[in-house]
Amino acid sequence: MKLNFILLLSVIIGLVFLMFYGDSKELDEQIMLKPWHMQRQEQNDSLSSYYLENYQIHGKGRLVEMLSSTPQHKVIILVDAWGVPYIPQNLNEEFAVFSGLSAKKIIQRRLGNTTIHAEKVELRKKDYTGIFLFGGDSLEYNRKEYMPQLGYDKLVFCQNCSDSVMLVQLDSILNENAAIQTIAFTTQSSRDGVRSNLLQSLKLIRDLVAKHPEDIFIIQGTHRPVLTSGKIRESYYENWVPALIMGDAH
Amino acid sequence: MFRKLRKNSLLLALALNLVFLLVYLVLSSDSYAALDDFFMAAVLEGAYDGLSDTHLFFVNSIYGFLLKPLYLLFSSVGWYYIFEVIEVFAAFTIFTYVLLKRLDLEVGLILSLVLLCCVSPDFYFQLSFTQNGALLTASGVLLFLMNLRTPCRLWFICGLLLFVLGFVMRKESFLLGIPYVAFFVCLSLVKKINLKILLITVLSSAVVLLGLYYFEKSQYIEPEYKYYASYQGPRATFVDGGFFDVNAFYDELAESGYEKTNAQAIRTWLFYDTEIFHLDSLPRLLNAVENTRYELNWSRTAIRIVQEIANGFKNTAVWCWAVFCLLILYYSKKKLEYYPWISLGIISIEILYLCMVNRLVYRVESGIWLYAIAFTIVYLPQESLSSFCNQWQKKVAIVVACFLAFAFAIMEQPQLQRAKIIGGGYGGQKDWSEFYEYAKNNKDKAFVMNFGQYKALGEYLKIPSYKALGPGGLSNIFPLGYWNAYLPGMLRQQERYNLQNPLKDFINSNIYMVECDKNMFLTAKTFYEVNYKSQLNSEIVKRFGDIKVVKYTVKENEK
Numbered sequence: 001m002k003l004n005f006i007l008l009l010s011v012i013i014g015l016v017f018l019m020f021y022g023d024s025k026e027l028d029e030q031i032m033l034k035p036w037h038m039q040r041q042e043q044n045d046s047l048s049s050y051y052l053e054n055y056q057i058h059g060k061g062r063l064v065e066m067l068s069s070t071p072q073h074k075v076i077i078l079v080d081a082w083g084v085p086y087i088p089q090n091l092n093e094e095f096a097v098f099s100g101l102s103a104k105k106i107i108q109r110r111l112g113n114t115t116i117h118a119e120k121v122e123l124r125k126k127d128y129t130g131i132f133l134f135g136g137d138s139l140e141y142n143r144k145e146y147m148p149q150l151g152y153d154k155l156v157f158c159q160n161c162s163d164s165v166m167l168v169q170l171d172s173i174l175n176e177n178a179a180i181q182t183i184a185f186t187t188q189s190s191r192d193g194v195r196s197n198l199l200q201s202l203k204l205i206r207d208l209v210a211k212h213p214e215d216i217f218i219i220q221g222t223h224r225p226v227l228t229s230g231k232i233r234e235s236y237y238e239n240w241v242p243a244l245i246m247g248d249a250h
Numbered sequence: 251m252f253r254k255l256r257k258n259s260l261l262l263a264l265a266l267n268l269v270f271l272l273v274y275l276v277l278s279s280d281s282y283a284a285l286d287d288f289f290m291a292a293v294l295e296g297a298y299d300g301l302s303d304t305h306l307f308f309v310n311s312i313y314g315f316l317l318k319p320l321y322l323l324f325s326s327v328g329w330y331y332i333f334e335v336i337e338v339f340a341a342f343t344i345f346t347y348v349l350l351k352r353l354d355l356e357v358g359l360i361l362s363l364v365l366l367c368c369v370s371p372d373f374y375f376q377l378s379f380t381q382n383g384a385l386l387t388a389s390g391v392l393l394f395l396m397n398l399r400t401p402c403r404l405w406f407i408c409g410l411l412l413f414v415l416g417f418v419m420r421k422e423s424f425l426l427g428i429p430y431v432a433f434f435v436c437l438s439l440v441k442k443i444n445l446k447i448l449l450i451t452v453l454s455s456a457v458v459l460l461g462l463y464y465f466e467k468s469q470y471i472e473p474e475y476k477y478y479a480s481y482q483g484p485r486a487t488f489v490d491g492g493f494f495d496v497n498a499f500y501d502e503l504a505e506s507g508y509e510k511t512n513a514q515a516i517r518t519w520l521f522y523d524t525e526i527f528h529l530d531s532l533p534r535l536l537n538a539v540e541n542t543r544y545e546l547n548w549s550r551t552a553i554r555i556v557q558e559i560a561n562g563f564k565n566t567a568v569w570c571w572a573v574f575c576l577l578i579l580y581y582s583k584k585k586l587e588y589y590p591w592i593s594l595g596i597i598s599i600e601i602l603y604l605c606m607v608n609r610l611v612y613r614v615e616s617g618i619w620l621y622a623i624a625f626t627i628v629y630l631p632q633e634s635l636s637s638f639c640n641q642w643q644k645k646v647a648i649v650v651a652c653f654l655a656f657a658f659a660i661m662e663q664p665q666l667q668r669a670k671i672i673g674g675g676y677g678g679q680k681d682w683s684e685f686y687e688y689a690k691n692n693k694d695k696a697f698v699m700n701f702g703q704y705k706a707l708g709e710y711l712k713i714p715s716y717k718a719l720g721p722g723g724l725s726n727i728f729p730l731g732y733w734n735a736y737l738p739g740m741l742r743q744q745e746r747y748n749l750q751n752p753l754k755d756f757i758n759s760n761i762y763m764v765e766c767d768k769n770m771f772l773t774a775k776t777f778y779e780v781n782y783k784s785q786l787n788s789e790i791v792k793r794f795g796d797i798k799v800v801k802y803t804v805k806e807n808e809k
């Protein structure tokens with residue numbers, strides 16, 4: 001008869017119980033920055049077990065410091081907008097571009113998600129001679145100012161030059177065999193997060209590496225795709241990037 | 251006299267509510283809960299350039315027109331505040347009146363007591379236009395419903411007045427009541443209750459509401475006011491919006507070459523730069539917001555809604571909803587009484603909506619519950635309820651419980667302390683009163699301050715709100731980012747101080763920065779140095795406790 005009443009009473013009792021014992025602390029944490037009900041479950045930034053088992057994880061410090069030998073040239077290539085996807089197959093495909101070459105495959109912690117951050121962290125150097133190449137305007141991000149501060153005495157800028165053009169230049173620098181210790185290059189063809197562009201750039205880089213087996217190459221992502229749609233951006237880990245070391249004596 | 255009261259529900263309701271009003275007047279801090287009300291009142295008072303302005307923006311301008319004559323007559327009285335108190339009083343009087351009218355005297359009295367003890371403290375102590383919007387709308391609809399059952403012209407007229415006033419006070423709060431209105435209209439149509447009156451009610455309300463809507467629109471056609479109004483949307487997106495990934499927003503802008511400092515500035519309310527944050531320059535930022543907008547996680551949202559409803563029970567108002575709904579279901583003679591479930595459903599949907607925009611704010615939430623509570627009144631079964639409290643022990647127990655709830659509700663109010671201490675590095679009561687005196691005596695100087703300081707100043711100035719700041723009360727104090735930025739009255743005043751662009755011109759000789767020991771992470775100094783490429787010197791001119799008056803000048807060698 002009073003089923004309706006009993007139903008409401010039990011709902012209210014249940015709610016009061018929830019009020020006392022429900023975990024609203026977790027719900028309200030960072031409500032203005034990362035509202036709990038707007039985060040995907042898997043969006044925590046710890047790598048999946050697949051990545052942990054299959055790749056070397058580099059948590060802290062610059063990748064250059066991992067090198068065991070000091071060759072004549074070391075080439076650091078920052079591949080723009082190369083991130084670690086939640087789906088491992090995609091990354092495997094990207095690493096597979098380099099198959100046939102001996103490479104150390106690494107997943108590296110990257111705390112900032114801008115190119116400027118990646119350059120300032122990874123390209124800082126102590127040796128004497130260095131050249132930095134970029135296929136764009138010298139004013140972008142104010143590189144003209146901060147690159148010399150990072151230790152590069154020679155800067156090569158080329159307005160609107162694609163990665164292929166820049167890699168040809170890099171090739172000739174290596175062929176000249178000049179006394180340059182560090183050669184750094186930031187790609188840009190893949191910055192908009194389009195995967196085919198990324199694969200194309202990686203292939204070009206692979207061809208260059210194959211031509212210079214005597215040199216050390218460090219190839220690393222700058223950050224996950226940023227200048228792209230939210231959907232693509234969120235298919236990548238927020239703070240991890242892939243990296244490769246090639247030509248180093250293991 | 252008592253006999254008269256017994257017979258006249260309205261007089262009884264008034265008497266009962268006067269008691270609660272008195273308690274409020276004795277215990278409260280005599281002010282609003284939100285600063286928005288204070289600064290809207292300041293617009294009306296002509297606190298900026300001395301001219302009373304009716305463009306309240308959040309509240310319909312018609313309200314400004316209604317109050318303006320009073321301000322012209324007595325400019326030192328805080329009419330805006332007084333009318334807000336009257337509105338709360340009026341709405342609760344209507345609720346109790348309907349309770350007393352519908353139910354037997356004793357039951358009616360006791361349930362009125364439950365309602366007033368549990369629900370009214372939130373609205374009296376947390377006085378704000380947002381809550382009043384819901385309160386007035388609900389009382390209007392309640393009178394409409396009464397009129398639908400037993401036609402009475404006075405109910406209809408008062409109902410229309412209150413309903414419309416709810417819309418005037420805040421249309422967003424008004425809209426929260428629309429699901430109930432839709433439900434009642436459908437119900438009347440299905441049951442074919444008094445269709446003629448229904449038609450008259452719906453049509454007359456629609457006509458008045460549309461009129462007010464277009465009236466408000468017409469108030470913002472002038473270019474200066476148009477710019478002011480157009481600025482509010484983007485501003486609110488940046489500073490209030492918690493629905494996008496802020497870090498990704500910064501990254502995207504920085505990566506595309508936008509100055510990161512500026513993105514952080516606008517996010518932390520430091521945006522009163524008429525060049526860098528001109529309305530035309532904001533679409534780029536808005537695109538970045540759109541692009542980094544979070545999507546709802548539906549399963550988590552469901553959990554959140556249930557938890558939010560459960561957390562509602564921390565508030566005594568929700569106890570009243572529970573008690574009334576249980577009474578309805580227990581005493582109802584009907585086969586199926588569904589109102590409690592309908593209200594629970596509407597509450598869930600409205601919380602869902604707020605989750606989607608991540609704006610689950612206390613004052614909005616109290617409005618959601620208020621609607622649900624208000625309409626229980628017409629569902630309380632009149633006849634069967636008369637046996638509800640037939641023993642005196644029961645009556646005593648309920649009355650005691652009511653007073654305990656009332657005491658609890660009042661203790662929970664942060665507004666209880668009359669002299670609320672702002673403190674915490676943002677300057678105490680005494681510091682701000684000294685500063686304000688200093689500013690008043692130095693009208694040749696203008697003072698600018700960022701959001702944190704401006705709010706702290708507002709917290710000090712708003713008590714007591716029954717006194718107006720008066721014309722020119724804020725004539726030489728300007729924010730570096732608050733919702734009143736670009737108000738034409740403020741712009742005119744800025745012109746007088748040669749402060750056309752606050753975040754750029756604060757280095758002018760007559761402009762002084764007001765800072766506190768505690769500061770937001772981004773200062774106007776940093777902003778200036780990044781954007782205007784000059785280093786600044788600072789010199790503390792005056793100190794009032796935590797508050798510093800600082801003079802910034804461009805470093806000599808850089809001139």
